[in-house]
Amino acid sequence: MDTVQLIIDNKPIVVKKGITILEAAASAGIHIPTLCHMKLEDLNIENKPGGCRICVVEVKGRRNLAPACCTEVADGMEINSHSIRVINARQTVLELILSDHPADCLICAKSGKCDLQDLAHNMGIREIHYKGEQSTYREDTSPAIIRDVDKCIMCRRCEMMCNEVQTVGVLSAINRGFTAVVAPAFEMNLDHSVCTYCGQCVAVCPTGALTEVDQTSHVIKALSDPTKTVVVQTAPAVRAALGEMFGMEPGTLVTGKLVAALRRLGFDYVFDTDFAADLTIMEEGTELLNRLTRFLNGDKDVNLPILTSCCPAWVKFFEHQFPQLKDIPSTARSPQQMFGSIAKSYFAEKMKISREDLVVVSIMPCVAKKYECGRDEFKVNGNPDVDYAITTRELAGLITLANINFNRLPDEEFDLPLGESSGAGVIFGTTGGVIEAAVRTAYELHTKKPLPRIDFTELRGMDGIRQATIDFGGFPLNIGIAHGLGNARRLLEKIESGESEFHAIEIMSCPGGCIGGGGQPYHHGDVEVLKKRQKAIYREDSMKKIRKSHENPYIIQLYEEYLGKPMSEKAHHLLHTAYFDRT
Amino acid sequence: MTKIKTLDDLRRIKNEVQSKIKLRENSSSPEHLVQVKIGMATCGIASGARETMKYFIDELELQAIDAVVTQTGCMGFCYAEPTVEVTLPGKDPVVFGFVGKDKAREIIDVYIKRGELVDGIIPLSFKTIHD
Amino acid sequence: MTDYKIHVLICGGTGCKSADSDELKKSLKQWIDEVGLEDDVQVVLTGCFGFCEKGPIVKVLPDNTFYVSVTPSDAEEIVKEHLLKGRVVQRLLYRDPNTHQQISDSKGMDFYKKQMRIALRNCGFINPENIQEYISRDGYMALGKCLTELTPEDTIQEIKDSGLRGRGGGGFPTGLKWEITRKSEADQKYVVCNADEGDPGAFMDRSILEGDPHSVIEAMSICGYCIGASKGLVYIRAEYPLAIERLKIALDQAREYGLLGEDILGTGFDFDIDIRLGAGAFVCGEETALIHSMEGKRGEPTFKPPFPSVSGFLGKPTNVNNVETFANIPVIINKGASWFNKIGTENSKGTKVFALAGKINNVGLIEVPMGTTLREVIYDIGGGIKDGKEFKSVQTGGPSGGCLTKNFLDTPIDYDNLLKAGSMMGSGGMIVMDEDDCMVAIARFYLEFILEESCGKCSPCRIGNKRLFEILDKITSGKGEEKDIERLILLSNVIKDTSLCGLGQTSPNPVLSTILNFRDEYLAHVNEKKCPSGQCKSLLKYEIIEDLCTGCTLCFRNCPVGAITGERRQPHYIDQSLCIKCGVCYEKCKFNAIKLT
């Protein structure tokens, strides 16, 4: 391996050739501050416009300062990362950025989690010497995402996410000079655009320019209404990340504390979206088997591969971008919506609560879920199956608001019947999890034989597009997995061109799957955070007594008491949906 | 137009078209060339200056002598029209009077080519208009 | 082929065209036909003569008569008097602004005496729409020589030996750039001609493309041969319709003659050129921004390295040179590096084209050997300052350059000297300012330009220049404080030190150089709230001199905002808090009773 020798802050180091000063410094334990730069190594995601100029350093012999994030190391380089010239430049540039930024930190949604705020703190900015006109733009509120563009610092992370990673193409830098900013075409509102609400722009925004629509006040109101019964469901990825909001190590599982906190917040029933995930597997798995059986019987019109449909951003994505494929995805609703539907029918009937008096709140790692629960097809007489979807971050806010010391909570159990779940339901939270869960059930239903092994490690990982072939009792089942909508697009194009043949494909919009969702605690560009959450999910699965959805006794009971069998007429009515061409 | 296929083609075309622009080339550095000025005021033209000029141009071209033939206004020797001023490189201008075709040939053959003076010189006690 | 006895050259550059040279050509032809001289006189529309101040220019050859400010109505006289009778039309001759002498022969004009035309060799001399005229001037001979006698390495060595440096601003050695691009391995490479001349007040490249497009085509082909590219692109401002038109004609002709396309001159070398239009973004003069723009994207620069010579257009190695640089190439090949490198100074070889403009008598396009002094350019070639005013400053390098004072007048112009003096060569804009120009307002003007042209990608340029502008605006409107000057300097230095591309790295130069050279003016603005040049409107004060005011009420009646009060036949008074400084009272007063302070 080629190496170069250089000196940074008087410290001689040897590093790999071709890396940047920023990376070289980090390897020597020197943390050069950055703002626009972001690199998620294992996901192949990098934002390196070299625009903010915060990371500038002095390189001996160079006329001007060098941005550490873009400058490659060279042999014999002498770098000073904190000379007075560097510090003065860095502070001045930061002051300039702050001079065009609203000074409402105290009441900003991003306060305390804001990269810009941290930087101002770390750089010791106490005064802005260059005050002047601030750019102002109209605020844009959509069902899921708020754009407060006055706070945009042109780091371009959202633009990179929206275009290169997700290939959705809603955001672009517009105008130039002082008026340059990132916005949708014609500065239209997001809800008029093809935005999928995947929320990856929110996940990477270093400031408060992009945030989720905060619905905590609605939840508080419902909780304090004595006429309402309020049930809550929590998605699998939430338990693997919520702890981070309270200072815990990423990857700490907080399922028990989460349940306890929700109970203390006053929810009448604390249920688990994992239960609905098991239900999804029953429906989707059956659908897969049906299509597969028809295919094996020589039916040429059967729609294969089947595509998963749990992810609302993915659904909106193909409705806009691949409407010709709208009959291919599974018609199964997402776990959130299955849960809402069952809660407001089966459970409400069971508890003799009228639909209108039952409020269903979901805790999601996702901002698109806010949009999903507002879709008309998920309402009965205008009453939504799921009333409010709040993010992991919003839940942390609620817990803090309610003076709950999260770290000292005991571990508690979910309520029954909608709180029981299998390990298969848990792994829905990560890329590869839905399809693994489906395989666990479909294999046994198809072959009528018990699984020789439960862990399908060949389906796991972080690669953007993965594929594996599972021996389905003699039939080789080709499985594809994509996470990130750009990868999904590439996979779909392969299918359309006939280049690849799959029988089943899992797609999740967010890099890493729901663990990396737009509603999760901010990862601040640290991919390790996502990897630790993923590990936690698989750990939770392995600890479960029941690992397969069809073995969940309450699922079995639900079918026996209420739905009949998977894909029954009732199941169809309550658990399936249709898709629309949105072009 | 046929394509230029070789460097020789290009050279040939260059030679062909060069004469077209030679006049411009030459006029940018006339001091190195023979300069012939024909008095072309009304009286000069009336006495055949236009023909004289044409003869100079054609003949010098024919004999491949690099020269600039220009017209100028009345030189003030109306009695001796057509008048022609010839300047050889590095020499003072000389003005000839009554320059018809024959005289013109003589000027070219004797004065311009050999540098020997011929009859008909008008004594120079004036300055050209450009001085 | 007819050999015309008289050639009438009419300047067809944008400046002269704007002043109706097309119409003039038509008129001249009409009259020539009328008097029956059509076989003797050739009328040619050429590229720019450079002497834009007095356009349209008409030159009559072979006697080299140089007519200025010719209008279509002058055609009759020129034809009947000059062409027919050989009598120069005296009233259309150029009159030396200092001696007031009429000059007939352009070679007698100071404007041309000190010039040396290499890049502009054919401008104003040949018909740019006729490839034959270019060929007759050794056109495409250099390409022929390279293709048949020289290896790409030889050619690059020749360019390196010539000492030619990029004429677009930075002054990077051209031969070296070619060599780097040659050494980058790729299946496809590109030659790009940067004709996105954006400096306000600069028009060198445009004039070359309008007057001698083939020289650029030939040079790009040579470059393609050297670096191993078969494709060239000219990125040209859409605001230059005439240059685009002429370039298109030239490309078509070159293709027709087989000088572009496949197997050029039978050597197996393939090369062709496409045109890409700019769309009005100054920053696209920066090569990475230019490349993004050619790819159909926003013209935002990216960090270098990688340099375009390694990864450029569509990710392929790309050699970018500007128009003037290319225009020098064929001459260097034809005449040899040793001829070229004798011209100029030690580290700056050859000539430089400047667009001379501003408060100068001879506005125009000039080309001088490197090492010519500013004084020679401004006084000898430029004819000195307009209306006999006093020289104050000369701005070189466009918005990236600086304003130099009279102390620098004897500085020989080259890359290093201008840099040392606090300005830069830039692409060749040269704006002369006189005593009436306020240097603070000039700095503000340039910043305003930068503000509109910054791409907005990096924070120091996007926000920093805005703040610089705001401070300058504050000073010119009389609200400045002395500490603002220091803040300007501090901020300027950070912007220079931290900006992403050349635009931001040089944008504070006009501010810094005016503070350095004209600090007194800044101090007058902030301390005395006065603009010594009387340019900053907000700092002007109109006052009525009581002794002279007759109380005629004319000013009172004309003041648009009612700031003037007074009784009839009594001295009037201007309320300064209401006055908008429109100057109407000043214009209207018949008794000179209003003074400007």
Place this chain on the structure above:
Amino acid sequence: MPKIKLAESTVKIIKDVCARFNNSEGELINVLHTVQHKLGYLPAEVQEVIAKELNTSVAKVYGVVTFYSYFSMIPKGEFPISICMGTACYVRGAEQVLSEFKRQLKVEVGESTSDGKFSLNCLRCVGACGLAPVVMIGEKVFGRVAPTQVKQIIAEYREGCSSEKAKSA
């Protein structure tokens, strides 16, 4: 933004232009130039068609349109007036000429008069520095314009005596 529906013929013009450039995204700027030349300006609906034809996002198209000063989303006046604000024109008084135009037409830069007759814009050096300050109306160049001439120039166009000329130009 209120949507206007493009006429079939307009859509066809745009599609033809895109096709001429091989529907290639890299040719976006050339496409925008050509379409603007044909239609006069680039309203949102036009950009949407272009985005679709070139298989790119309309946000990208809009990002490019708003980056380059040459592209306009509002129609120009019948007589587009452009004031050169190059340095040469500036030092010879272009600013005063501009403010006189603003005063006479009662519009700001980038706006059109309410009757749609005139639009006012600034442009960078047109290269006629010898004629500074320079004003262009349509393709016609007015050189050495003094503020006092502005009123008359406008009047000339108002009366329509020059309209023929500007249109043909």
